[in-house]
Amino acid sequence: MKIQITGELLDGLVLALLNQDEYYGYALTQKVKNVIDISESTMYPVLRRLKKNGDLTTYDKPFQGRNRRYYQITTTGKQRLNEILQLWEEYKGNLDQIFYQKGEEK
Template sequence: MNGMKIQITAELLDGLVLAILKQDDYYGYALTQRVQSVIDISESTMYPVLRRLKKNGDLTTYDQPFQGRNRRYYQLTAAGEQRLQEILRLWEQYKDNLDQIFYQRGEQQ
């Protein structure tokens, strides 16, 4: 990623993680890679996010063996689905408000 970096809020990061997990379950490293494909974030930032989402009941985990070790998979819960819908609603409002300025829509003074 080149150029200006726009800061991402914790709420938006939560929304990205929840949206990815709505599509499929992911183990931590693969989920981090998926998020990193769209925003600049470190692996050390992702794991606290996952722990917080799990503590809040938005995610659950399960382990699956892989090459002699266990991989911890993250899965969206019903509460996480509801939270994602709320974040998406807030995002649409926020995006619409910014678009009014960026694209000069709405009332002019």
């Protein structure tokens, strides 16, 4: 069984990683794959949407005769990340109340 990840949570994961460092698309996908099952075909539309929303910027850098597109978080992206983190803490707290409740009367 796999727990489904919402788009907003995926946005948060991407923004959190980019808040730590800049990544090119494949490397970013691999980082996210360490935590959740995601394909490149899912990741690139997320990156395009975050860029369109102003949460990310990109730049190209040559590597072995090809260009790699690197992603950077923007000030807007950092604000969005903080919003997602607040929502996550609230959501997680609500779930934890149910998962870890002790001996309440029925």
